Amino acid sequence: MFDRRLIQNFDWLLLMLLGFTVALGILNLYSSTSGWNLSGTPIYIKQIYWLLLGLTLAGVLTLFDYRHLQHISPFAYGGCLLLLASVLLFGRTSMGATRWINLGFFNLQPSEIMKPVLILMLANYFSEHETPGGFSLRQLMAPGLLLGLPVVLVLKQPDLGTALLLLFIGGTMALFAGIRKAALATLALLGGATAILGWFYLLYDYQKQRIYTFLNPEQDPLGSGYHIIQSKIAVGSGGFWGKGFMQGTQSQLSFLPERHTDFAFSVFAEEWGLVGCLILLTLYLLIIVRGILIAHKADSPFGMYLAIGVTAMLFWHILVNLGMVIGLLPVVGVPLPLFSYGGTCMVTTMVGIGLLFNISMRRFMF
Amino acid sequence: MPLNAPQPDDIGRRRRFEWLLVAAALFFLLLALRLWYLQVISGERYDLQSQKNRTRYLPIAAPRGIIYDRNGEILVGNRPSFTLSVLRQDVVDRDRLLSDLAQDLDLDREFLEQAWENQRYYPRYRPIPLKRDISREQVERLAENGLHRPGMLIEVQPTRAYPHGELAAHLFGYIGAISEEELRQPANHGYRAGDYIGKNGVEKNLEQYLRGQDGERLVEVDVQGEKLRQRVQQPPLPGKRAYLTLDLALQQQTERAFGDQSGAAVALDVHSGAILAMVSRPAFSPALFTDGISSRDWQTLLNDPDHPLQARAISGQYPPGSTFKMVTALAALHDHVTRTGEVIDCEGRIALGNRDFRCWKKTGHGPTNLKKALRESCDVWFYEIALRVGIDRIAGMARQLGLGRHYDLPLDNERDGLIPDKEWKRRRHNTPWYPGETAIAGIGQGYVLATPLQLAVMTATVANGGTLYRPQLIERIEEISGNVLLQRQPAILHTATFDKEDLLALRQGLEAVVDDPRGTGKACRLPGIRVAGKTGTAQVVRMKDDPAEGEDPTEKEEIAYRLRDHALFVAYAPADKPEIAVAVIVEHGQHGSSAAAPIARAMFEQYFDLPATTAPLPGSE
Structure with a gap:
């Protein structure tokens, strides 16, 4: 039965914010890849195809009541863990990392699917185990395990960026669910210890190299420091007003192979300057705020945690990518949602957005 | 189904929502501050750097596959040659550069201008060849005067060599710069403007084998166009060897x-x-085509009553x-x-x-x-x-x-x-x-x-x-x-x-x-x-x-x-x-x-x- 409130409650503002951001992203892709091959479909057109696919998925995700997902979440979680494990066993290795399962027609990257699935699972757990006083350390064991398993599996691939993102997303949800002060302090200590141990035993050399490079990029300006230096030059040389659309010299002419994916923002920053960057930042911030408000108004704890998780996912992606591009964080391959070229990122983002729409549409349903 | 929907008076939860908003805003503020620092406070410095230390990816041309006869004798090979190219993004004064180059090479300025114009749609960060196969003396003359010509490049490129002249010219065919029309064909995916492609004969029909894969080198140049450092990023891969049944x-x-x-x-x-x-x-001599055949030579071949182009x-x-x-x-x-x-x-x-x-x-x-x-x-x-x-x-x-x-x-x-x-x-x-x-x-x-x-x-x-x-x-x-x-x-x-x-x-x-x-x-x-x-x-x-x-x-x-x-x-x-x-x-x-x-x-x-x-x-x- 169709309910008129579904339309009334549809978050048109979020859709508008989304539209502006995606439009800027595609414009930017057009600029950064304009000098490429004449043959084949241009990158920005391909991105539009991915966008259409993502929108379709988001649309489908608004058609049914999100609460049904709560029951599915344990199965989805279990299945996704199996996929992650099978990647380690049978996955396709590319550039030293095993992240994909070859399905013939395309390569599946289970660690990406894990992001929304983990959010569902944790939202399920936290909504079923509301603890007004906050979780104690012992109570955190169960959700910690739910989070830890996929993180370890992804770390094994090895994919430090995605593992950290999963950790951040889960951490944000747990913090929101409430953690006792004593437990929080203990966790902070544990985290510090793990970081030190991890440096010596867990991290691969190339991951350490990235961190060295981050700390001192000038050490190897043509090697591993190259990305950071060039990106900073591109962003910085944009100045206040920018060099103008399609006028960036640093990025237009001879920038990196990744200028349309992870480093898309540096092209944008060079051409649109601080003014453009602030506009884009505002757009992203408004999307995040919108997400938090949707969580606030959600009609069930599950919906609330789900919205928090999705918003956290978007937030950390944006923060880690921008932090990396402007030299605040080491280079980890995290794309900028709605902006970087890439089908996986577009689809994951749109699935999240679809869930947000769903939650906001069904907030006065009882 | 949830039994305990969030209560508006749940103070702890409301505070946590406020925390979330504040935290998000603070992180974004941090990003904004960093951008302000990079783009406004250090903007000038980076702008200078972006002009000064230009790093370029330049292609290294791969030699085409060699064509042998049945006994392994070379029929069509390669020889190194010098090409005068320009990297247009680095050129400061186009007119002066062209005049100087024309003088050094003893060429009509119009010839160079034509070459420049013909390739104006190519990406500005890729060198465009103005004159291929210049002599060693010309290279020396250019290099002597080259200090103050930002954007000028002299590249060593493998060029098709025909040790037996006109021999079996119709079989081998010839190569030439890829045309815009050829570039648009899906079969030629991966080619870039300025690349060479087989136009005819075996060169065309075995293109997929004979074509090498260009390498890439990373070059850092200063504002004068002087190379500061360079490093081979990817070595070129020569094309495959083709053995013909010919004796x-x-x-x-x-x-x-x-x-x-x-x-x-x-x-x-x-x-x-x-x-x-x-x-x-x-x-005909296939070598005529390698450097881009002049329209006079082409007309001569076309109008010859003996039809030398016909196989x-x-x-x-x-x-x-x-x-x-x-x-x-x-x-x-x-x-x-x-x-x-x-x-x-x-x-x-x-x-x-x-x-x-x-x-x-x-x-x-x-x-x-x-x-x-x-x-x-x-x-x-x-x-x-x-x-x-x-x-x-x-x-x-x-x-x-x-x-x-x-x-x-x-x-x-x-x-x-x-x-x-x-x-x-x-x-x-x-x-x-x-x-x-x-x-x-x-x-x-x-x-x-x-x-x-x-x-x-x-x-x-x-x-x-x-x-x-x-x-x-x-x-x-x-x-x-x-x-x-x-x-x-x-x-x-x-x-x-x-x-x-x-x-x-x-x-x-x-x-x-x-x-x-x-x-x-x-x-x-x-x-x-x-x-x-x-x-x-x-x-x-x-x-x-x-x-x-x-x-x-x-x-x-x-x-x-x-x-x-x-x-x-x-x-x-x-x-x-x-x-x-x-x-x-x-x-x-x-x-x-x-x-x-x-x-x-x-x-x-x-x-x-x-x-x-x-x-x-x-x-x-």
Whole structure:
């Protein structure tokens, strides 16, 4: 039965914010890849195809009541863990990392699917185990395990960026669910210890190299420091007003192979300057705020945690990518949602957005 | 379903929502501050850096795959050359730069401007070549003055080298800069403007193998365009090696034997279809194209009345003339309309309806059997036989022997030739077939057309007893590592079964053509090796009241060169155990016996490693 409130409650503002951001992203892709091959479909057109696919998925995700997902979440979680494990066993290795399962027609990257699935699972757990006083350390064991398993599996691939993102997303949800002060302090200590141990035993050399490079990029300006230096030059040389659309010299002419994916923002920053960057930042911030408000108004704890998780996912992606591009964080391959070229990122983002729409549409349903 | 929806008065939760908002805003503020620091406070410094320390990815051109002959001799190779390019993004004063360069290179400024304009749509960060293949002295002069010319680059690039000049130019084809139209073709995905691509012949048809993969080097240059540092990011990968079935020495000898006559010749391995030599004359120099052919040279080639660009061996279609008589003879024997010993009296002409069909020998050959008819190329015998067997059976036999079709060689413009039959005439001309046309077709005139390649295939098929092999040009393709990607396998297209006696009779006749003092092909006689062959003459213009078949020794001098008949000769050797089959056509050579047969002889001498005869080869006329 169709309910008129579904339309009334549809978050048109979020859709508008989304539209502006995606439009800027595609414009930017057009600029950064304009000098490429004449043959084949241009990158920005391909991105539009991915966008259409993502929108379709988001649309489908608004058609049914999100609460049904709560029951599915344990199965989805279990299945996704199996996929992650099978990647380690049978996955396709590319550039030293095993992240994909070859399905013939395309390569599946289970660690990406894990992001929304983990959010569902944790939202399920936290909504079923509301603890007004906050979780104690012992109570955190169960959700910690739910989070830890996929993180370890992804770390094994090895994919430090995605593992950290999963950790951040889960951490944000747990913090929101409430953690006792004593437990929080203990966790902070544990985290510090793990970081030190991890440096010596867990991290691969190339991951350490990235961190060295981050700390001192000038050490190897043509090697591993190259990305950071060039990106900073591109962003910085944009100045206040920018060099103008399609006028960036640093990025237009001879920038990196990744200028349309992870480093898309540096092209944008060079051409649109601080003014453009602030506009884009505002757009992203408004999307995040919108997400938090949707969580606030959600009609069930599950919906609330789900919205928090999705918003956290978007937030950390944006923060880690921008932090990396402007030299605040080491280079980890995290794309900028709605902006970087890439089908996986577009689809994951749109699935999240679809869930947000769903939650906001069904907030006065009882 | 949830029982405890969030309560608005849940203070802890409300505070946590406020925390979230504040935290998000703070993180974003941090990003904004960092951007402000980078873009405003340090903006000028970075802007300076972006102008000063320019890092560039420059391509390193990969050498194209080398083309070898069957014995590993280089047919088409590479040599290093210097190219003057500009990186337009670094150029400060275009007009001055072009003037200076024009002066240093002793070139018209317009030439450089044209090159610049032609490539203006290429990405600005890729160097565009202005002048390829400049001399060492020019390089030195440019380098001396090059200090204050930001954007100027002198690159060392591998360039196609043709150690044997015009040799087999039609086979190899040539390369050139990829055109915009070619760039848009999906098959050429991965090419970039300014890349070279095979335009023709083997270069085009084996493009996917011959093309190397360009490497890339990272170069850091200062504002003057001076290189500060560079590093190879990705080494170039040379193209694959292509081995052709050609025999360089045989090819060379054949081309030499042509002198400056026009025509074509093909030599085939009788037992595999491998093309041992394939000559089309006149030829052109493929090197002309490598640096971009000048429009004057191009016009000269296009307007040359001798059509040097035409690969006559596969796209020249000629009436096969009397060489076709082996088809007619075999068709007649096969269908039992004649016996090997049958004697027909040649009186120099045969009347058909109200028209006379003449033999080339006006006085007639007298009583003639198959052997004599082949040996002395009697037309009347074949008119008679052709009329008995009929055009459709002649056409059928011609197809069994490999005429009237193409073979999908990795070359361009391979033609089908034409084997007419009744059905064809009805379709093409909407008229019935006349008996007179059968008689004419029986001696390889009229509608019948064949390429030199097809005539060689026909000869090889007769020589090996009826197995039609697909003629092949590519022996194998291997990677630089020696890994073989493609190895030629003989391909049998069709096997005809002939009566042994029929075949023997035909072969004896063909042998007599060369071996017998009365034979028309005696100019191809070799010491120690028996040759079987057949001469032919292809009419260029049917002259009024001229004999239909004209091996006529008179009036030679009077006939203007372009109206003279083409001379043909097909042969295989050794006659008793054939190894090689050849077809030779000399345009306007008049007589197969005098113009074409000596070229075939030169080919056999080379193939069998015999000392060259002292008899002079036919020169220009």
